[in-house]
Amino acid sequence: MGFEVFDKRMTPLAKAPSVTIQKRGVISLNKAAHDLVDNAETVELLYDRERQIMALRATDDSSPHAYAVRAGSKRGPGQAIVSATAFTAHYGIDTTETRRWKPFVEDGMLCVDLTEAGTVITGNRTKTTAPTQNAEAAGAEEAAEDIDAVASQEDPVGDDTTDDS
Template identity: 30%
Template structure:
């Protein structure tokens, strides 16, 4: 069997959308997650309490509920979510963890009950 070259992007899950919840109250997105949303400059944050799903959808700059999505590194993006996390009283146990995400009807859905193993 021939050798396969390990690509650094695979270490951070660049081939499928990931969202991390940082202890400082930020959501981090990998390139795949950013691209899945259509590379937006602004997003709105949503929460489905019954399903325990965080939703992120692209937003217009003039939306009063829009948060600016900023580039953090060459392969990651961040949005401030401290007020969102506090308002919905999301458990501290999700802080510092990564979750897989998928697009559904224009919303990047993040199931916080299913952590991605490191």
């Protein structure tokens, strides 16, 4: 395998806010972006069709449109996850590739301009690796967190698969 040039756009600076929409419609916020919505535990998802801007607005869990914001990591503050599959499907938001944007704040909402291409994010999960002979290494691989698994945990608040009509 040859050398690969590191593209610094692939990894945001820790202090710069970023919002990522993953292939399955999961929205993840880095710590800086989550701070911009006051580290909300629940949010409402909004969309401006004319401007093609997606927004997250902090709300309390009593809101009928509240989505739970889950921690993306058990290792402390970091990514915050919102399961938004129905939202992205309803508005036709492209989820064929994982993309990251630099958000902005408007009227107290965390906004993403979807007319901008965003940065395509590629991970190493699809790469094939040789089977590990070392049991300790295998245990570490099993312990690695899968962000999609965290996002798909059952939770009545923010579970966009329920029908409240």
